[in-house]
Amino acid sequence: MKLWGGRMSKETDELLQRLNASLPFDIRLYREDIRGSQAWARALAQAGVLSQPEAQALVEGLAQVLQEFEAGDFQPAPGDEDIHTAVERRLTELIGPVAGKLHTGRSRNDQVATDFRLWVMRACDDLQGDVQDLAQALLERAEEHLEAPMPGYTHLQRAQPITWGHWMLSHFWPLLRDRGRLRQARTAAGVLPLGSGALAGTSYPIDRQALARELGFDSVSSNSIDAVSDRDFALQFLFACALLGVHLSRLAEQMILFSSAEFGFVELDDAYSTGSSLMPQKKNPDPLELARGKVGRLVGHLSGLLTTLKGLPSAYDKDLQEDKEPLFDAYDTLRALLPVLAGLLRTLQVHPGRMAAALDPAMLATDLADYLVGKGIPFRQAHELVGRAVRLAEARGAGIHELELPALREISAAFDEDVARVFDVEAALARRGAEGGTAPEAVRRQLQAARRALAG
Ligand code: ARG
Numbered sequence: 001m002k003l004w005g006g007r008m009s010k011e012t013d014e015l016l017q018r019l020n021a022s023l024p025f026d027i028r029l030y031r032e033d034i035r036g037s038q039a040w041a042r043a044l045a046q047a048g049v050l051s052q053p054e055a056q057a058l059v060e061g062l063a064q065v066l067q068e069f070e071a072g073d074f075q076p077a078p079g080d081e082d083i084h085t086a087v088e089r090r091l092t093e094l095i096g097p098v099a100g101k102l103h104t105g106r107s108r109n110d111q112v113a114t115d116f117r118l119w120v121m122r123a124c125d126d127l128q129g130d131v132q133d134l135a136q137a138l139l140e141r142a143e144e145h146l147e148a149p150m151p152g153y154t155h156l157q158r159a160q161p162i163t164w165g166h167w168m169l170s171h172f173w174p175l176l177r178d179r180g181r182l183r184q185a186r187t188a189a190g191v192l193p194l195g196s197g198a199l200a201g202t203s204y205p206i207d208r209q210a211l212a213r214e215l216g217f218d219s220v221s222s223n224s225i226d227a228v229s230d231r232d233f234a235l236q237f238l239f240a241c242a243l244l245g246v247h248l249s250r251l252a253e254q255m256i257l258f259s260s261a262e263f264g265f266v267e268l269d270d271a272y273s274t275g276s277s278l279m280p281q282k283k284n285p286d287p288l289e290l291a292r293g294k295v296g297r298l299v300g301h302l303s304g305l306l307t308t309l310k311g312l313p314s315a316y317d318k319d320l321q322e323d324k325e326p327l328f329d330a331y332d333t334l335r336a337l338l339p340v341l342a343g344l345l346r347t348l349q350v351h352p353g354r355m356a357a358a359l360d361p362a363m364l365a366t367d368l369a370d371y372l373v374g375k376g377i378p379f380r381q382a383h384e385l386v387g388r389a390v391r392l393a394e395a396r397g398a399g400i401h402e403l404e405l406p407a408l409r410e411i412s413a414a415f416d417e418d419v420a421r422v423f424d425v426e427a428a429l430a431r432r433g434a435e436g437g438t439a440p441e442a443v444r445r446q447l448q449a450a451r452r453a454l455a456g
Helices: 014-020 023-046 052-071 083-101 108-144 164-189 208-215 224-229 232-259 286-309 318-347 352-357 361-374 379-396 405-411 417-422 425-431 440-455
Strands: 149-154 157-163
Touching (some): 023 052, 023 208, 023 318, 052 083, 108 164, 108 232, 108 440, 149 352, 149 425, 157 361, 157 425, 164 232, 164 440, 232 318, 286 318, 361 417, 361 425, 379 405, 425 440
Antiparallel strands (some): 149 157
């Protein structure tokens, strides 16, 4: 059964048929397609286009088709071009010619946009759940060694002491924003296109608001031409996925470093590590590398669909059939990845001793400058003076904290006996107590805020 055979004098070329077919991937939309069609049948009855018994026959027949899909009994036929054709073909086999009334006033253009939006709404909900759980795992593991000091890095060079909790939470907030972007993508998808026809609108008095409510949409589209061609929601979904992937990749990259023997800050559980086929001693962080590696396809899907959409003339064009696979793959990729990362974090061994051992007194050079500021020296000048002290210590092969007072006083008379107190990591951490800082007290408040945000 073809939905458009009447006007052709020949069979479609077989290779074109294969190229044109989208059933191999849009079969995933069977639930949404059937739900949308049931709602459409009811709306047609409501509008007086179908009789109640006709609508009922359609709704019940569609329920039977759904059952076949769910039971794995659905058999695609060679002519099934896409999910819409397949469902209607099977419906016709089941209930006879009345099935031919279902497509009254509707086009596959508004139908596929409706199906796809329904799918994206659910996908956003699913991914939000996974992101939520990963963020929860980060919170748990942040809390455990909340106040453990560790080196903080900029340019991957030791910069200033921070706490483990602070570092872990620095990966929590991006995930929370990702959750927000998934919510926004869901909102963008929640506009009903059904009732737009092929492009000009439907010729029947359909109550689109009621249709939207029945299908769980927040509103209805305002312009039928826009409605059948708008894929902004798909791009917003892909952007949310790509950026989420970027965040996962950054977390993964640093975890890979931290789990190396050179750092040794963390150790992956054996259940979340893999081995080498050649080197018996190896324990590899494959899940983290996959997190880093899979971002390539997520970003690729976004730029791919952006490119597909660029330059499309008005309303529906077949190019739009290319919209689904990138989203399906982005969804599958993240749904496979996110729970593994949550498990990896929950079983991760953290080694506060190794982190503390990596703290280097030179990381307190800023605090030494602040000490001079406390003695009335302008910060710029203090920075310069401490720089000289660092150079002197380096030349002697000593730590900056090992310079005796006379040597320091030669650099600046402002140095005094109390300078020794600067080289206390705990005190340095505690000083950074302003909101968002690394002081244990501030991090405790941050943790509370994170908990509240996650619950919201
Ligand atoms: N399989 C098509 C898609 O995914 C359905 C819409 C077909 N519309 C059309 N005018 N040929 O986009």
